[in-house]
Amino acid sequence: MSDWTAGYIADIAYTYGYYTELNPLRLKLAFLNAGLACPEIANACELGFGQGMSANLHAAASITQWHGTDFNPSQAGFAQELASISGAGARLFDEAFADFAARSDLPEFDYIGLHGIWSWISDENRRVIVEFIRRKLKVGGVLYISYNTQPGWASFAPIRHLMTEHAEIIGAEGNGIVSRINGALDFTEKLLATQPMYARANPQIADRIQKAKEQNRHYLAHEYFNRDWLPMHFASMAEWLKPAKLSYACSAHYMDHIDVINLTAEQQQFLAEIPDTQFRETTRDFMVNQQFRRDYWVRGPRTLSPLAQAEQLRQLRVLLIQPRSDVSLKVNGNLGEATLQDSTYTPILDAMSDHQIISLGKLEQATNLPFAQIFQAIIVLTGAGSVALAQEDTHIAKAKKSCEKINHYLCQQSRGSSDINYLASPVSGGGIVVGRFQQLFLLARSQGKKHPAEMAQFAWQILATQNQKLVKEGITIESSEDNIAELTQQAQLFCDKQIGILKALGIV
Known part of the structure; x- marks a missing residue:
């Protein structure tokens, strides 16, 4: 009998994560920063969609027709249940890549996305995916692909191999993958305590193992314990994608576009003297010790004229999605923490503090700042999660109904679980972080309970029936009165700071 898992962990469910880089709307800012023409995304596909959160939130929150398989x-x-509930028409299958690629009822795609999956599959499946991209990605279409990268994994790869060997050889099969992961972590920690020469040569390994012990076991199972696990150099990825006629476009991780927070002046100058784009990326990975890449590739890049680039940039629409008072003027890059220039960021944030959609052109008029400063600030603020791109009004209107349906369902699920912490926004075209308690407060509002005390009482009744209590600063809150008091405080904060933003995002 063939193994349908192909060596991939299948006896433990993947996490209910949402990955904003998969949102096609984010292409525009990155491509325009690179001076490239960005295609309109009518048909999109996600390969290896996990629980389908990204595919479904993007399908519900946009007019893009989504397909995918896991x-x-x-x-x-x-994932299919979510697609049915939203009514957005996403076509999601449970087929292996080869079977999905052989389907005759798939359109050509403007966009194909893979998040992480490339690092965990066999070379055979990689060849299937590249051939699928070659046949199904339109001219001008974009591939988003993220993957574990060298040289960042070079020191950890031997320990990962040791842990998977322990899980397979020493771990008891009948105990399940979680037990085997725990056993492998304990064994590795004991090994490092003996001060082997490997640990002395790689002193950061002990910290990474400690962090791994604190992480969700479902995540660890899929990240480290598959049969196939291959961190890949950028140049190797380029070689794999060559048959599909793909060219590297730019990073999908916005902070990578800001050299000053990632590279010293000397490093920037060194890279600037490398004429070949792909070799420059390979070299840059050594400078930042890259561990995980999130990249856009394009089938036939087209360079915009400076005039077209400037005009399209000024038409981009954005909105502030954090309370103005909560936006930090500090960001982290590979060089550590950087302080943002107050004279640039304060006028921009003040102009956006009403949380209404505004174009970069209008922002330029409102602040009287040089456009280059505004543009770079928006990249940073979007990369930091403080700002989101906004769709066209016609797209927002068409996506509202499907967002309402899927959000109502997800809020209902929050009564019994904290697994899903995202809702769909017809404005941003994708998912927005909304925690379990905030979802419960939204449910309370939908039933006419709009005062914080009412919201708190509603949430506590749901939690109490399941013998659940709040935890604050690592300590369980024991009494009903104290739980209700804490929920009331959170509900008050929700009403004061978050409701207005969720309305602006079309979630409320």
Whole structure:
């Protein structure tokens, strides 16, 4: 009998994560920064969609027609349920890549996305995916792909191999993957305590193992314990994608576009003297010790004229999605923490403090700042999660109904679980972080309970029936009165700071 898992962990469900880099709307800012023409995304595909959160939130929140596959039937079943509830028409399957690629009812795609999956599959499946991209990605279409990268994994790869060997050889199969992961972590920690020469040569390994012990076991199972696990150099990725006629466009991680927070002046100058784009990226990975790349590739890049680039940039629409008072003027890059220039960021944030959609052109008029400063600030603020791009008004209107349906369902699920912490925004075209308690407060509002005390009482009744209590600063809150008091404080904060933003995002 063939192994349908192909060596991939299938006996433990993947996390209910949402990955904003998969949102096609984010292409525009990155491509325009690189001076490239960005395609309109009518048809999109996600390969290896996990629980289907990204595919479904993007389908519900946009007018893009989504397709995708994930080989795990349990995950695909949940994803299909979400697609049915939203009514957005996403076509999601539980087929292996080869079977999905052989379908005759798939359109050509403007956009194909893979988040992480490339690092965990066999070379055979990689060849299937590249051939699928070659046949199905339109001219001018974009591939988003993220993957574990060298040289960042060079020191950890031997320990990862040791842990998977322990899980396979020493770990008891009947105990399940979680037990085997715990056993492998404990064994590795004991090994490092003996001060082997490997640990002395790689002193950061002990900290990474400690951090791994604190992480969700479902995440660790899929990140480290698959049969296939291959961090790949950028140049190797370029070689893999060559048959699909893809060219590197730019990073999908916005902070990578800001050299000053990632590279010293000497490093920037060194890279600027490398004429070949791909070799320059390979070299840059050594400078930042890259561990995980998030990249856009394009089938036939087209360079915009400076005039076209400037005009399209000024038409981009954005909105502030954090309370003005909560936006930090400090960001982290590979060089550490950097302080943003108050004279640039304060006028921009003040102009956006009403949380209404504004174009970069209008922002330029409102602040009287040089446009180059505004543009760079928006990249930083979007990369930091303080700002989101906004769709066209016609797209927002068409996506509202499907967002309402999927958000109502997700809020209902929050009554019994904290697994899903995202809702769909027809404005941003994708998912927005909304925690479990905030979802419960939204449910309370939908039933006419709009005062913080009412919201808190509503949430506590749901939690109490399941013998659940709040935890604050690592300590469980024991009494009903104290739980209600804490929920009331959170509900008050929700009303004061978040409701207005969720309205601006079309979620409320």
